[in-house]
Amino acid sequence: xxxxxxxxxxxxxxxxxxxxxxxxxxxxxxxxxxxxxxxxxxxxxxxxxxxxxxxxxxxxxxxxxxxxxxxxxxxxxxxxxxxxxxxxxxxxxxxxxxxxxxxxxxxxxxxxxxxxxxxxxxxxxxxxxxxxxxxxxxxxxxxxxxxxxxxxxxxxxxxxxxxxxxxxxxxxxxxxxxxxxxxxxxxxxxxxxxxxxxxxxxxxxxxxxxxxxxxxxxxxxxxxxxxxxxxxxxxxxxxxxxxxxxxxxxxxxxxxxxxxxxxxxxxxxxxxxxxxxxxxxxxxxxxxxxxxxxxxxxxxxxxxxxxxxxxxxxxxxxxxxxxxxxxxxxxxxxxxxxxxxxxxxxxxxxxxxxxxxxxxxxxxxxxxxxxxxxxxxxxxxxxxxxxxxxxxxxxxx
Amino acid sequence: xxxxxxxxxxxxxxxxxxxxxxxxxxxxxxxxxxxxxxxxxxxxxxxxxxxxxxxxxxxxxxxxxxxxxxxxxxxxxxxxxxxxxxxxxxxxxxxxxxxxxxxxxxxxxxxxxxxxxxxxxxxxxxxxxxxxxxxxxxxxxxxxxxxxxxxxxxxxxxxxxxxxxxxxxxxxxxxxxxxxxxxxxxxxxxxxxxxxxxxxxxxxxxxxxxxxxxxxxxxxxxxxxxxxxxxxxxxxxxxxxxxxxxxxxxxx
Numbered sequence: 007x008x009x010x011x012x013x014x015x016x017x018x019x020x021x022x023x024x025x026x027x028x029x030x031x032x033x034x035x036x037x038x039x040x041x042x043x044x045x046x047x048x049x050x051x052x053x054x055x056x057x058x059x060x061x062x063x064x065x066x067x068x069x070x071x072x073x074x075x076x077x078x079x080x081x082x083x084x085x086x087x088x089x090x091x092x093x094x095x096x097x098x099x100x101x102x103x104x105x106x107x108x109x110x111x112x113x114x115x116x117x118x119x120x121x122x123x124x125x126x127x128x129x130x131x132x133x134x135x136x137x138x139x140x141x142x143x144x145x146x147x148x149x150x151x152x153x154x155x156x157x158x159x160x161x162x163x164x165x166x167x168x169x170x171x172x173x174x175x176x177x178x179x180x181x182x183x184x185x186x187x188x189x190x191x192x193x194x195x196x197x198x199x200x201x202x203x204x205x206x207x208x209x210x211x212x213x214x215x216x217x218x219x220x221x222x223x224x225x226x227x228x229x230x231x232x233x234x235x236x237x238x239x240x241x242x243x244x245x246x247x248x249x250x251x252x253x254x255x256x257x258x259x260x261x262x263x264x265x266x267x268x269x270x271x272x273x274x275x276x277x278x279x280x281x282x283x284x285x286x287x288x289x290x291x292x293x294x295x296x297x298x299x300x301x302x303x304x305x306x307x308x309x310x311x312x313x314x315x316x317x318x319x320x321x322x323x324x325x326x327x328x329x330x331x332x333x334x335x336x337x338x339x340x341x342x343x344x345x346x347x348x349x350x351x352x353x354x355x356x357x358x359x360x361x362x363x364x365x366x367x368x369x370x371x372x373x374x375x376x377x378x379x380x381x382x383x384x385x386x387x388x389x390x391x392x393x394x395x396x397x398x399x400x401x402x403x
Numbered sequence: 404x405x406x407x408x409x410x411x412x413x414x415x416x417x418x419x420x421x422x423x424x425x426x427x428x429x430x431x432x433x434x435x436x437x438x439x440x441x442x443x444x445x446x447x448x449x450x451x452x453x454x455x456x457x458x459x460x461x462x463x464x465x466x467x468x469x470x471x472x473x474x475x476x477x478x479x480x481x482x483x484x485x486x487x488x489x490x491x492x493x494x495x496x497x498x499x500x501x502x503x504x505x506x507x508x509x510x511x512x513x514x515x516x517x518x519x520x521x522x523x524x525x526x527x528x529x530x531x532x533x534x535x536x537x538x539x540x541x542x543x544x545x546x547x548x549x550x551x552x553x554x555x556x557x558x559x560x561x562x563x564x565x566x567x568x569x570x571x572x573x574x575x576x577x578x579x580x581x582x583x584x585x586x587x588x589x590x591x592x593x594x595x596x597x598x599x600x601x602x603x604x605x606x607x608x609x610x611x612x613x614x615x616x617x618x619x620x621x622x623x624x625x626x627x628x629x630x631x632x633x634x635x636x637x638x639x640x641x642x643x644x645x646x647x648x649x650x651x652x653x654x655x
Contacts, residue, residue: 214462288495288497288499289499289501290460291457291460291493291495291499292493292495292499292500292501292561292564293501293511293515294457294460294485294488295455295457295488295491295493295495295565296488296489296511296512296515296565296568297485297486297488297489297512297515297516297568298485298512299485299515302515306511306514306515307501310502311502
């Protein structure tokens with residue numbers, strides 16, 4: 007008697023702790039994601055320990071990360087373009103310092119670099135310089151630029167993703183967000199009709215034998231590892247697209263959409279089929295009893311009744327496509343540009359994280375930016391999953 | 404003797420290997436109400452559903468013999484089942500309105516049959532609702548969902564829906580079994596009224612109901628049509644001992 011009670015207590019304890027551990031793990035992961043990601047907005051786009059400085063007489067007070075990048079890339083060449091006086095911008099980094107001063111002036115142990123820097127910046131009105139803070143001159147007579155921290159707006163609405171550009175990295179994730187939604191949209195556009203037709207066929211038209219064959223096949227489709235889909239896409243789909251549309255490369259948004267569409271099919275088919283099958287037989291009988299044909303019954307009674315289930319299938323399919331990483335990474339070409347055509351490469355959020363996390367220094371700005379991308383992805387999928395709940399609860403009313 | 408509306412001749416029905424109806428012979432005259440009674444599983448609902456071939460939906464159903472409506476065998480190969488079902492209205496055990504508006508429920512049968520004329524549909528909806536004694540209760544909420552009215556009203560709505568396609572026969576499968584006594588009384592009054600225009604066959608578990616509304620009663624047992632006669636005869640002077648036992652409540 008006592009032993010049984012004790013056993014029950016132990017089992018209860020195990021059940022309780024396993025559910026607690028699960029919950030805590032989920033919360034911890036979310037906490038970790040947010041903690042790592044939010045840190046991005048405490049960082050400056052310029053690498054730590056580096057400074058950007060101008061001549062003290064230059065009226066320009068601050069530059070955005072994008073302006074800095076454009077200046078150092080040679081896309082902006084005149085101070086007028088960034089609100090200064092007319093005058094060609096002169097870039098001055100340690101390379102230029104090496105050619106402007108002799109080895110003797112610099113010193114054998116580079117000990118005179120600060121002095122040279124100070125002097126050069128003082129003498130050249132149009133100079134912009136970028137240097138390691140360990141060379142920071144005493145009594146520096148240049149003007150060190152105050153670089154604003156990365157703002158949420160720049161992050162979300164920035165159109166350029168150059169996470170490793172120096173001196174200032176650009177973390178504009180708009181192309182990645184749009185890229186993700188773009189690929190997903192076309193994936194669903196392609197998967198929804200096919201999935202719905204298959205579901206209708208399986209639920210309403212196929213006989214029991216066909217259904218018993220089809221159902222496991224489609225469920226098997228869901229079990230194939232995504233890297234296999236990616237491989238298939240890379241080897242079959244990509245060359246096919248390249249040849250068909252006569253493109254320089256076949257790694258395009260189209261390839262990603264097709265692969266994602268195929269991957270979302272099992273979700274869409276199984277859930278909509280279940281929804282269609284839940285339509286009460288009495289409603290179908292009522293319709294048939296009034297002389298409606300099988301098709302009329304399907305279109306006017308069965309599908310409207312299953313509408314919310316089909317919506318849920320559709321949204322879960324989107325959720326599946328949004329978060330998919332490997333296959334997309336392999337076939338979309340991964341160019342972080344605003345998507346403009348199905349036949350151009352795009353880059354999605356998950357593919358960006360997977361491709362870049364390995365090369366981003368732990369705890370650095372790039373690293374944090376990738377986590378911030380993770381937060382965005384989390385929010386997108388969270389919204390879609392919540393939508394499913396909303397759609398479901400509507401049906402219950 | 405007037406012309407027969409409904410008839411079954413040596414009718415057998417099998418679900419796979421199981422014979423659900425055994426050699427049924429049955430007749431019903433126009434503008435009569437026939438009640439089918441019998442214990443659960445005796446085949447009365449199955450037989451009812453044979454007149455509009457609702458049993459076709461079940462996989463593995465086979466029939467032999469004939470059931471005829473106006474002398475035409477409904478199981479003949481030339482019969483279009485959808486056309487057949489337009490002549491035969493059906494009311495089910497539980498009210499099963501579509502999750503649409505009250506108006507659309509009644510209009511459904513017309514719409515699926517290709518009626519486009521708006522005025523005709525409106526007139527037909529109104530007249531069907533009046534015929535089903537529901538008009539006064541719903542005339543102000545035709546656009547409201549049919550699921551928002553009471554169960555008894557829903558069942559009368561289902562009757563109105565069946566009437567809208569102008570059938571000549573109405574099949575009712577325990578139409579009041581899910582309703583309270585007041586709603587049941589309303590349905591019974593309605594059934595009695597409808598007799599003027601339609602031939603009605605009603606399956607019921609409720610002996611009193613059969614006694615109250617029907618002209619003739621058929622007793623089914625284990626797939627056999629045991630006895631079919633005027634309702635008063637069945638209830639006062641049944642010829643068969645099984646019928647008598649069932650009616651007096653000794654089994655069933």
